[in-house]
Each structure stands twice: as structure tokens, then as C-alpha cells.
Amino acid sequence: MTARQPGAVVLLSGGMDSATALAIASATAGPVHCLTMMYGQRHARELRSARQLSQFFHAASHEVVRLPIGSLLRSSLTDRTRPLPRARAGRGRADIPSTYVPARNTILLSVALGYAESLGADSIYIGANAIDYSGYPDCRPEYFRSFEHLARLATKAGVERRWNVRVEAPLLRLSKAEIVRLGDRLGVPWELTWSCYAGGRVPCGRCDSCALRAKGFAEAGTVDPLLRRPHMRSRRSRPT
């Protein structure tokens, strides 16, 4: 990250990680343009969180795009006939979980790339994380560097003006507990974020994502406000 940039596109799902990435971009990257893509996930609960988060951080804009590609991509996240994985304490680093969505980050980053070039933004923020989700191939530093290389070749701005868009994945090497501590410092309203794969009214507490979130708050030594006050809306305002 460098200070004061012409603008950033932030991939905002509504989860803890993208909320923290948005907080970082808001603090450092100039005008922030949020981009939420719905690609056939099991539920739209995160969309509400994304909308509230973009408002909370006073984003310059927030685009929501529905990509009806879920039927093309085989994953337990996009296929309702496949069970979601339960939390497994002993999952090895080499395993790629069934929640892997083929080419997910490449699809999201590609649309963000076209949007960033259209806006003249020079960075794309993504809340990808390589520690807790080390199994996803498209959450690795070498993947992001490869995407930046592709972006220079792929775009008019890259060819004509040597536009060098950066993919910022500031959470890549942080544990969930470190993300909680960083988000606390940046004033992330955790009660507006959503992590659960199941997408009910309250988090299921059993899926991989709920387990990771719980572990993060426990290790950070704080309480998840989403669990403490499940039916309350945040009245906090953004720190200035």
C-alpha cells in the first residue's frame, strides 16, 4: 500500500475480510468504488451487509452486479445439491476445500479490472487471505502477481499509458485474529458483516466460515458483536 492514490475498486462481499479491505482502502487509497458481485452463492444475505458497509465507509460508489454463472461452476458454494463442509479442525494445508469455486477470483478480478480501467482507478482491493484459507489456489501471492502482469498486457491503459494497476490483498498473510485486531483499530463495524455460508437470519455456527470467524474473535480476545447482539443494527458512525 502507498498513500493517496487516484482511486480504488474494492471487491466487497460483505464478509469480515472484504470489510477490512474496504476500511484499509478508505484510509489510504483516495476515492473508493465498491463492487459487489453475486455469482450464484447460496444466499443474498451478504448483499445487505455489503450495502451497509459501503454506506458506513462513505464509498464514492457501490455497484452490485449479478453474474448468473453459478450453474457453470462446480462448487458446494454454488451448487445447492452439494453439502457445505462442516468445520474440520485437522484440515491439512494441501487440501483445497469443496467450497472452492473454479476461477472465482479470476472472474471477480477481471470485472474489477475493466471497471478500474473505466474509472481510472489504479488499484483493486481484495480481502483474500492465504493463512486460514491456504487451500485456495487463487489466494496466493504468486497468483496476484500473475494477474497484475496479465492486466498490463490486457488493457488499453496498460499499453498506451503504462497503467500498472495493483491488486492489493492486504490481508493475505494475516490470521483471522490479526484481521480482527486490525479491523478493530480501523473501526470496522463487525456487526454489519456476514460470514456464514448458510445465510439464515442468524449465523449457523457450524460451517467452516462460522468456525473461522469464531476462532478469530476468540484468539483476538474479543467478542463478535454479531453474536452478542444478533438483532441490533449498528448505530456507530465511521471514525474520522
Place this chain on the structure above:
Amino acid sequence: MTARQPGAVVLLSGGMDSATALAIASATAGPVHCLTMMYGQRHARELRSARQLSQFFHAASHEVVRLPIGSLLRSSLTDRTRPLPRARAGRGRADIPSTYVPARNTILLSVALGYAESLGADSIYIGANAIDYSGYPDCRPEYFRSFEHLARLATKAGVERRWNVRVEAPLLRLSKAEIVRLGDRLGVPWELTWSCYAGGRVPCGRCDSCALRAKGFAEAGTVDPLLRRPHMRSRRSRPT
């Protein structure tokens, strides 16, 4: 291209180039899965052509996906308030035309990548062409090689099984006239293809794309059946 592969995803717009790419894939690549993406172009006339072409070539499947991303991407192809460029004989090679859509091929290839990984296909065919459209940065050989490199890093199959998906752009170095001659040999039903940017009932004859098409047929020494018989449907069947 190598002979007999497990299967291919063909990006099929309905134009001459993607129709010829489909003809090549059908002849060499095993089961062919067509993928048509509508991303906010000015018209849907090409969609009818794409449907007819996938049937003509007996594709194993044909998926049509509407990507509502036109408003995110600045281009005269996706923005109805910007004029379409007229044909210009003297356009230099270094100019990138206003019909450039930011990150277009990266977005199309990314979705095709996820679909190919889900299917177990090992190649993606795209009718990109670097001669007549040398201005588009995402129609260059180095761009496609960079995408292949990214694909190996981005996917579960790439990491676990060294899946090495190939981006086949067999028309990359052909002139429009050479494409016409190649398509003639492969039995491409030109009358089912559509090139015009304007998307009326008959081709406008004035846009860049109409001009290129006309030049191709003229230099190949044949007549465009779409102009000869504008209101007739093809009764040809696919050559065996």
C-alpha cells in the same frame, strides 16, 4: 492445436471469427461446449446467430450467459451515448479503436476458464484476430500466453493435477480473407453469422465490422451469402 482432446469450451459470439473457431474446434477438439456471453452490447442479434451456429456444428452444449456489466465498462460498444466508429481505411496499427471494451477478453476467458475446469475440458477457443484488429491489446499472442500462465496458478486442477488449459486462438495471425478461405474449407455457414455492430435486420454496411467483413470476402474472391440472400435461412447441413 493437437488432435483429439477431452473437450473444449468455445467462446461463441455469433460472428465470422468465432464461427470459424467453432468449426476448427468441432473438427479437432472432441466434445465442444459453446459459451455465449452477452455483456451489454448494443444488440442481441448475434445471439440468434450463435444459437444457430452451435446447432449447425452439433455442439455438446451451448450456454448463454448475460453479464450485466455494460454500465461498468466504458466503450462505444457498450455505451449507447457514444457513436460507433465508421470504417476508416487509414487507421494506424498503433490506434486502439473506441470499440475496445476494457478487459473484455479477460472477463470472457475467466468465465470460460471456470467453466472449462468444471467440465474437465482442456482448451478454450477464442476467435481473436491480431491482424485486422491489431489495436486490441487483449488480442495479442503474449496476452494469451500470460492468461494460460495465470490459469495454471488460479485453478484447483492446475495446482493438483497440473491441468494446463490451452487458450487456442487459431485465427490470431490470419487476415479476414484467410479466415473466409479457411471457413469455406471447413464448411462455415456464413449466412448464419453476424458481424454488424448496429444490429439491424440487415447489416448496415458502414461500421468498422461491416467494412472488415466486406474486405475479407472481396479479397477472398467470394460473395458474402448474408448480403446475397439477406432474408433466407441456410438449408445447408454440416459436412461430415
